[in-house]
Amino acid sequence: MARKAAIVGGGVIGGGWAARFLLNGWDVAVFDPDPEAERKIGEVLANARRSLPALYDRALPPEGRLGFHATVEATVAGADWVQESVPERLDIKHRVFAQIMAAAPAEAIIGSSTSGFKPSELNEKGARAVVAHPFNPVYLLPLIELVGDAATCARAAEVLRGIGMFPLHVKKEIDAHIADRFLESVWREALWLVKDGIATTEEIDESIRMGFGLRWAQMGLFETYRIAGGEAGMEHFMAQFGPCLSWPWSRLTDVPEFNDDLVTLIASQSDAQSGHRTIRELERLRDDNLVGILRALRHTRSGAGGVLVAHEATLPPPAPVDLPVTVDRQVPVTWTDYNGHMNEAHYLEIGAQASDRFMEMIGADAAYIASGKSYFTVENHLRYLAEVMAGDRLTVTTQVLGGGGKKLHLFHRIARADGTLAATMETLLLHTDLTTRRSCPPEPGVEAALAHHVRAHAGLPRPEGAGRAIGQPVG
Known part of the structure; x- marks a missing residue:
């Protein structure tokens, strides 16, 4: 059963919270008296669906359910997490917290998006909130400043890491916490x-x-x-x-x-x-740039890149089908080119990701490589069969065509979500000793795991396109 997040206040920040939870598989309930709230959050979600999955090389879990409610009480009923994101006026927050406290489950975490108020101020009227201060766009930027009761903050941190965020526990109360004090200083100097x-x-x-x-x-x-x-x-x-x-x-x-x-x-x-530019155009430009920067940081695990890699490792693996699913991911806008579709180089990249994943499946993983053995690609043949656009979800299945001795012969089928075959990639790899940089037989464990797949795929029809030469007539 999906966990439930209640969002009280559906502006820019509340909408970002809704997107972050929803796209990580949580059910989300929203309260906001603005008659345009549903439209505005829908537009935030559209941007989030375009950008957040593009950070990952593995698919996010299926979206939760989104609902809008007419009262705070109905919104927070049964919630595991309640996030208050109403205007920065203490009297309004006190009034809203009284409504939340009256209806939220006793075990629910109650967070406030406040940029400046301290927990002691928020809880003057009997609330039990902690500060959970995010940064815009909430669905992309991982930092959350947690301030308040240590035990509650520890519980909150566990939840936040589960949705790909970086909780920073601020041990002492101070106006505007940490990050906004820096921002305010730069802002004043700029003015x-x-x-x-x-x-x-x-x-x-x-x-x-x-x-x-x-x-x-x-x-x-x-x-x-x-x-x-x-x-x-x-x-x-x-x-x-x-x-x-x-x-x-x-x-x-x-x-x-x-x-x-x-x-x-x-x-x-x-x-x-x-x-x-319109605000939505600026938001999309910002998001596309952030995706590019964050994906670059993934390679060295620097800063927010390390948060992404850690979160991706917790995402559920693809559902099994007849052949191993070696890639299941969304295409980022950074993979598109001047023609408006995925550039040819990234078909090779996604095929290489499939080869890497298959290597992991047979035990040729990071630890194996660190021990001094790996597989090197010696030949690829790519066929481009259908256009792929930014935001398309691609699934790659891998068939083993051969795996005797030093050789590993794979055939990757790259398909869109509608089942259209977008490309195939046939690849030949040689097992290699990294100390001598020469081919050598694999270790017994890898050899045995590969032999299992060879036997499992031996009775499958040879895939159409395997063994083709460039320019060979189709059909």
């Missing part, structure tokens, strides 16, 4: 730079995305500065740049007057910078 006519909104954004923003995405602040200290490390950096703390490099202790003139100045520059 001064615009107000004083030193920089435009576009120039400030360029300074972040072309420079330190890229470093922060993988290493954060202190690791970045440790490298800046060179071989002498952090102490050298501190000694070199410490004196600048007394220089007039920042106005962080001072706040510009927030008036209509400042709002008009910022808004007009922002319109000139980005007004040619």
